[in-house]
Amino acid sequence: MKPRALALALAALACTPMGALAGCESTQEKSAKLERIAKRESAEGARRKALAQRARSITRPSAVVEVTSATVLHSSEGAVAVLTLRNSSATALRELPVALTVYGAGGAKLYRNDAGGLSPTLAAVPLVGAHAEAVWVDDQVQVSATPLSARAEVGEGERVTGAIPAIAIEGARLSEGVAEGSVVNHSDVAQHELVVYALARRSGRIVAAGRAVVPQLAAGASERFQAFLIGEPRGARLEASAQPTTLG
Numbered sequence: 633m634k635p636r637a638l639a640l641a642l643a644a645l646a647c648t649p650m651g652a653l654a655g656c657e658s659t660q661e662k663s664a665k666l667e668r669i670a671k672r673e674s675a676e677g678a679r680r681k682a683l684a685q686r687a688r689s690i691t692r693p694s695a696v697v698e699v700t701s702a703t704v705l706h707s708s709e710g711a712v713a714v715l716t717l718r719n720s721s722a723t724a725l726r727e728l729p730v731a732l733t734v735y736g737a738g739g740a741k742l743y744r745n746d747a748g749g750l751s752p753t754l755a756a757v758p759l760v761g762a763h764a765e766a767v768w769v770d771d772q773v774q775v776s777a778t779p780l781s782a783r784a785e786v787g788e789g790e791r792v793t794g795a796i797p798a799i800a801i802e803g804a805r806l807s808e809g810v811a812e813g814s815v816v817n818h819s820d821v822a823q824h825e826l827v828v829y830a831l832a833r834r835s836g837r838i839v840a841a842g843r844a845v846v847p848q849l850a851a852g853a854s855e856r857f858q859a860f861l862i863g864e865p866r867g868a869r870l871e872a873s874a875q876p877t878t879l880g
Contacts, residue, residue: 690729690731690785690786690787691787692787692788693785693786693787693788694725694728694786694787694788694789695788696719696720696721696725697717697718697719697720697721697725697728697760697786697789698717698718698720698786699715699716699717699784699785699786700716700717700718700765701714701715701716702714702715702716702781702782702783702784703715703782703838703841704734704773704779704780704781704782705838705839705840705841705862705863706775706778706779706862706863707840707862707863707864709860709862710771710773710774710862711734711743711773711774711775711779711862712769712770712771712773712841712842712862712863713732713734713769713770713773713782713784714767714768714769714831714838714841715730715732715757715767715768715769715782715784716765716766716767717757717760717765717766717767717768717786718760718764718765719760719761719762719763719764719765719766720763721762721763722762722763723762723791723792724759724760724761724762724764724791724792724796725759725760725788725789725790725791725792726758726759726789726790726792726879727756727757727758727759727789727790728756728757728760728786728787728788728789729755729756729786729787729789730745730755730756730757730768730784730785730786730787731744731745731746731784731785731786731787732744732745732770732782732783732784733782733783733784734773734775734779734781734782735779735780735781735782735783736775736777736778736779736780737777737778737780740777742775742776742777742779743773743774743775743779745770745772750772751825752825753825753827753845753877754770754772757786757789757875758827758875758876758877759792759796759875759876759877760789760875761796766873766875767829767831767871767873768829769827769829769830769831769841769842769843771841771842771843771862792879794879794880795819795880796876796879797817797818797819797821797823797876797878797879797880798817798818798819799815799816799817799818799819799823799826799874799875799876800815800816800818801813801814801815801816801828801872801873801874802814802815802816802854804830804870804872805870806832806861806865806868806870809840809860809861809865809866810858810859810860810861811830811832811842811844811857811858811859811861811870811872812856812857812858812859813856813857813872814854814855814856814857815828815846815849815854815855815857815874816853816854817849817850817851817852817853817854818852819851819852819876820851820852821851821876821878821879821880822848822849822850822851822878823846823848823849823876823877823878824847824848824877824878825845825846825847825877826845826846826849826874826876826877827843827844827845827846827874827875827877828843828844828845828846828857828859828872828873828874829841829843829859829872829873829874830842830843830844830859830861830870830871830872831870831871831872832861832863832865832868832869832870832871833868833869833871834867834868834869838863839863839864839865839868840861840862840863840864840865840868841861841862841863842859842860842861842862843859844857844858844859859872
């Protein structure tokens with residue numbers, strides 16, 4: 633039998649009951665798997681759409697998470713806002729909606745993160761641990777004048793009752809205004825739209841910031857990231873962090 637004919641015969645055999653015994657995935661099984669994936673993606677899309685809507689209309693500010701600092705920076709590359717949040721409760725909280733406003737001269741409002749179609753990662757903080765701080769960065773601040781200050785309100789988040797996936801940053805370094813390194817998923821939960829926040833500090837003050845989005849990070853995997861910083865990072869110390877976006 634010729635090689636091509638033999639390959640076709642083997643492929644056909646793989647779809648027979650005999651092939652199924654050897655681990656072949658049937659048409660029905662493939663269809664069921666695709667249906668499960670479609671349902672999961674649909675549910676995830678609906679959840680993120682609802683999250684973005686919550687951020688646009690915070691009716692009840694969080695009683696336990698406060699914004700301890702709000703910084704806005706700008707350079708020729710654009711403008712960026714940085715928030716530091718503290719959770720005073722004994723419970724980790726996830727998906728906290730954020731209403732951000734950036735002001736210019738005379739208190740003029742230059743930007744709000746409430747535009748339709750905005751990524752949920754720019755409308756909410758993924759997670760703040762119990763009795764912990766977290767950083768959140770909006771690098772899509774669109775302004776027509778010089779931004780001078782920022783103010784933000786944080787809504788209520790969802791309580792985390794189970795284990796929190798462990799996400800780590802390794803080998804982070806700053807080179808010519810770009811923060812780069814690896815983000816590692818030490819858990820068995822795949823992450824979706826995982827955001828790496830990068831800050832550059834000089835004498836304790838934030839002088840540049842940016843973020844990078846890793847669309848998918850499989851369980852137990854690592855991915856390289858690059859975050860282009862806005863501000864003046866020369867001679868500053870780099871800090872990089874990432875909070876899990878998918879808890880299982």
